[in-house]
Amino acid sequence: MKRKFERARAENAVMTSVLYVFGISALILLIILCGYIIIKGFISFEPEFLSFNRHGIGNQFFNTVYLVFLSLVISAPLGIAAGIYLAEYSKDNAVNRAIRICVETLSSLPSIVVGLFGSLVFIEYTHSHWNLMAGALAVSILNLPLIATTTEDAFKALPQAYKKGSMCLGATHWQTVYKVMLPACMPRIITGIILAAGRGFGEAAALLFTAGMSTDINWGQWNITSKLCPLNPFRPGETLSLYIWVLRSESINPKASEIADFSGAVLILLVLLFSVSARLLNHYLDKKSGMTK
Amino acid sequence: MDKTKNIFEIKDLNFYYGKFQALKNINMNIAKNKITALIGPSGCGKSTFLKTLNRMNDLEENITVNGIVKLEDTDVYKDIDAITLRKKVGMVFQQPNPFPKSIFENVVYGLRVNGIKKRSVLEETAERSLRQAAMWDEVKDRLNKSALGMSGGQQQRLCIARTLAVNPEVILMDEPTSALDPISTAKIEELCVELKEQYTVIIVTHNMQQATRISDDTAFFLLGEMIEFGETDKIFASPDDKRTENYITGRFG
Numbered sequence A: 001m002k003r004k005f006e007r008a009r010a011e012n013a014v015m016t017s018v019l020y021v022f023g024i025s026a027l028i029l030l031i032i033l034c035g036y037i038i039i040k041g042f043i044s045f046e047p048e049f050l051s052f053n054r055h056g057i058g059n060q061f062f063n064t065v066y067l068v069f070l071s072l073v074i075s076a077p078l079g080i081a082a083g084i085y086l087a088e089y090s091k092d093n094a095v096n097r098a099i100r101i102c103v104e105t106l107s108s109l110p111s112i113v114v115g116l117f118g119s120l121v122f123i124e125y126t127h128s129h130w131n132l133m134a135g136a137l138a139v140s141i142l143n144l145p146l147i148a149t150t151t152e153d154a155f156k157a158l159p160q161a162y163k164k165g166s167m168c169l170g171a172t173h174w175q176t177v178y179k180v181m182l183p184a185c186m187p188r189i190i191t192g193i194i195l196a197a198g199r200g201f202g203e204a205a206a207l208l209f210t211a212g213m214s215t216d217i218n219w220g221q222w223n224i225t226s227k228l229c230p231l232n233p234f235r236p237g238e239t240l241s242l243y244i245w246v247l248r249s250e251s252i253n254p255k256a257s258e259i260a261d262f263s264g265a266v267l268i269l270l271v272l273l274f275s276v277s278a279r280l281l282n283h284y285l286d287k288k289s290g291m292t293k
Numbered sequence B: 001m002d003k004t005k006n007i008f009e010i011k012d013l014n015f016y017y018g019k020f021q022a023l024k025n026i027n028m029n030i031a032k033n034k035i036t037a038l039i040g041p042s043g044c045g046k047s048t049f050l051k052t053l054n055r056m057n058d059l060e061e062n063i064t065v066n067g068i069v070k071l072e073d074t075d076v077y078k079d080i081d082a083i084t085l086r087k088k089v090g091m092v093f094q095q096p097n098p099f100p101k102s103i104f105e106n107v108v109y110g111l112r113v114n115g116i117k118k119r120s121v122l123e124e125t126a127e128r129s130l131r132q133a134a135m136w137d138e139v140k141d142r143l144n145k146s147a148l149g150m151s152g153g154q155q156q157r158l159c160i161a162r163t164l165a166v167n168p169e170v171i172l173m174d175e176p177t178s179a180l181d182p183i184s185t186a187k188i189e190e191l192c193v194e195l196k197e198q199y200t201v202i203i204v205t206h207n208m209q210q211a212t213r214i215s216d217d218t219a220f221f222l223l224g225e226m227i228e229f230g231e232t233d234k235i236f237a238s239p240d241d242k243r244t245e246n247y248i249t250g251r252f253g
Helices: A002-043 A058-089 A094-107 A111-124 A130-156 A160-168 A171-202 A240-249 A258-290 B046-053 B084-089 B102-112 B119-132 B136-142 B152-165 B180-195 B208-214 B232-237 B242-248
Strands: B006-017 B019-033 B035-039 B063-071 B089-092 B168-174 B200-204 B217-222 B224-231
Touching: A002 A160, A002 A258, A058 A094, A058 A130, A058 A171, A058 A258, A058 B232, A094 B019, A111 A130, A111 B046, A130 B063, A160 A171, A160 B152, A171 B102, A171 B136, A240 A258, B006 B046, B019 B224, B035 B046, B035 B119, B035 B208, B046 B063, B046 B089, B046 B168, B046 B217, B084 B089, B084 B200, B089 B152, B102 B152, B119 B136, B119 B152, B119 B180, B136 B242, B152 B168, B152 B180, B168 B180, B180 B200, B180 B208, B180 B232, B200 B208, B208 B232, B217 B242, B224 B232, B224 B242, B232 B242
Parallel strands: B035 B200, B035 B217, B089 B168, B168 B200
Antiparallel strands: B006 B019, B006 B063, B217 B224
């Protein structure tokens, strides 16, 4: 009996240290990787990199943020609606099981496939040229399952008591969803949206043949129908991650390598900033909705 | 019991979860402005019966109801939709379930879903309901604080206040004190007795002392059947049925 206990204790000690070692090595790896990219990016920094011309990454930075914004405007409402449908309205039948499998498949689709699909559907079929909107739609295809699944999980994780409590007071199903369940799910949904945004920032393959690899804008041109207007979603727009690829593979810019390093650092910081603000927002919403005491 | 007015008249009520028959041929009349206790061992159908009164069973899949449940001459399953019915027949659950909202928003939720937006109406109703639930003085200074920060007993009284806010005729309570400490339980019991002036209370309870303390009438359920129903004093002093006697003397259950 005593020996058995000794053994369990030893096992516990070994497993605890093993898990600690794994956890800490993952953390160290992450810190080294991020640190290396950020330090390397800033070491060769020149103020000109921030400019909005061919020596800087200002335009690409703007394109990245704008494209992610466009894709979220498309994918967030659709994804949330789909998630609510799956969690609250869909019955367990063949059609809905098929939908669920599709959503899961969609979320593991290689992004280059989505890029080619986007190129075919959003560019070829519409007889248009590479543009930000096509890129945003392609990224939306990647984001949609993520947001839908997060929403569905958030709804399913809610205590049934909220729903019952609301229905008992004479609320309709939709009122219950909209007034009680959705607000209670909001922190988790927002986390999902921000994760989706993070994916959008780093996306390259899906944009290769949709958003294009050129940027030609004029910051004095504010007529939205003009191809040169920064806010025109139907102009070509190269994002940061694509730009890194271009700089590293075929650029003739003498500073290509330095600019690429700096772009990498900026991208990492951007994603980091998003994750941290997601946390803060989450915390704030939790407090506001009264989820925490 | 014959002299008082009935609020619910139940005739030949049968209820099925899929093929399983959870309620068998229930016939009973529930008196208005009284407290009716439903007792019986776990799984005897008393909670199921309670849920047939405000059609909360509708939320579950694969159920069949037949028979007649009348709320003051309205057939609950034919003449009225579930949403309207639930405004007349409120419900309080075993676990306090305030929404993750402020105390104020919890109380006025029932009004908000009815489209009432006027601030003065909402505030008046909130105060009235919280006073009725005997908790106005405790919470009047923190109406905008989260309801989840309150103690279990306070949360349960808030849930009662929330139910009162929509002015129901009947309040169904499904073991409302089984998750609470004795002091909170006493407060809720006291509250029930006060509420019967204006409302009808139907309470499912596992606690037979509770039934004797607060209820006017008691119904004993066993295996989906209603075995005996009558005045509480009578049921506990000299039950007609042997099974009732066995249960209340603690021989099973």
